[in-house]
Amino acid sequence: MTKSASSAPAGGVPVLMKGNEALGEAAIRAGCRAFFGYPITPQSELPAYMARRMPEEDGVFLQAESELAAINMVYGAAGAGVRVMTSSSSPGISLKQEGISYIAGAELPAVIVNIMRGGPGLGSIMPGQSDYFQATKGGGHGDYRLVVYGPATVQELVDLTIRAFNVADRYRSPVMILGDGILGQMMEPVVFPTEKPAEVAKPWATTGRQGTRGRNVVNSLYLAAEELEAHNLRLQAKFAEMHSNEVIYESIIPEGAEVVCVAYGTTARVVKSAIAMARQEGIKVGLIRPISLWPFPDEAFVNLPDTVRSVLTVEMSAGQMVEDVRLALNGRLPVHFYGRMGGMWPIPRDVLAEIKKAAGREAGVAR
Amino acid sequence: MQEVLIAGFGGQGIMSLGQLLTYAGMAEGKQVSWMPSYGPEQRGGAANCSVVLADGEDIGSPIVSEPDAAIVMNAPSLDKFEPAVRQGGFLVVNSSLSGRPAGRSDITVLEIPATELAGEMGNARVAGMIALGALVELTGMVSLQSLVDSLPKVLKAQLVPLNVEALGRGQTLAREGAPARAR
Incomplete structure (x- = not known):
């Protein structure tokens, strides 16, 4: 294929971009050279962007016949040592869960985006x-964990996408970007950064022996229970390492904070x-703003000032992260919840x- | 912080107007965000976008629920967003399609028959540009020059001159205090 003229935005200077498109560009700059997806609102601008940009970078864009096909293509490309990404939105991510479990089980690095x-x-x-x-409690079957990032700005979406590829390679483990519409x-x-991504050696990848080494095997099937338990113990050790090293959060607690x-x-x-x-x-x-949703930033809830009377968790859900907040606080403070659902914010x-x-003050002020 | 809401129907260029304002704010070194309504939209259906411009401080909610300034380009948008404008804020109404005059007395209202004026200029689709030219003149949130300079980022080159003219038309109307009730 002839490489076409690049339509890449400039690096090092601010450019105005949609979150979905900026995410795609961030992936490319992180060295992602394979994207497999299936369109679904509100993330379709991302595959559309990749369809345009990947050929310019000698990468592969493929619109799969289904989400199941897309995630298994990710498995294949990751096994071959390529930096690879897929994206979807909620129902499509549900369809991908089997593949995500396989990718985690086979210890393959990949980035999965859920808008x-x-x-x-x-x-x-x-x-x-x-x-x-x-995203944070499993999703697919089996004992596995994903590092999950919850970006709040388009810049953070870009920075965390680049980080996600590095973390995925470091641990040979899938990483999820959890955004919203x-x-x-x-x-x-x-x-966008201007520096090129570091080359990561992947001696385990199934790239063909070419007469120079033994067979590499990428697999999540261990029929002997003893072997599978040993495999799980190794995975758990890796997840424990991720749990201690990959926490990110923002915490802004003013002196005298009540809530x-x-x-x-x-x-x-x-x-x-x-x-x-x-x-x-x-x-x-x-405000405590978890940026890594798994591992959850438990440490942010330690040593809150004595002035804090209660905690208020706000989500676009019926109350999911609030369970992790309660676990982190372990009963030390009352936890209130406010959520909107169904596409309301x-x-x-x-x-x-x-x-x-939550502050125990009268609600209701004149508009 | 300036929170702006631009509303009308699909096909009026609502999204481009918001992007233009966003680019102009960015050119002036402000923090900026642009957020479209993105329901199951179609040409002729309701369309709106939120623009937030800030000097220094980070932008919180990118979705504007209580705008400091708003442009409403048709009757449903006037009904929906007139009550939302913050006390002391600004509202530019396209009186060609608004169906009724705005009723708020605690905000500055400028009613412009933008669609008719745009038609006189040869293209009804520049109605929104007239309204935007008027809004920035009223509020001073960005300079008209920044909008003009940013036009090539959102429009094809051949459309720029007419849109420059439309922005200027809006500015003049706002300066003249415009027919407060153009209808």
């Missing part, structure tokens, strides 16, 4: 965060707006009302 929409079932095309359980659809200025909010992704931005409104009314409110004024409730 969440309202569920359950076919749900709606509007934004959601109701796949948190699926708002982040995918919105435009913000973003700066600490917990939110991730787009919802955290809405909460930041509400916190600014609260500050104008003289209520001091902190919280607005700052409503979050402010919940903050006031």
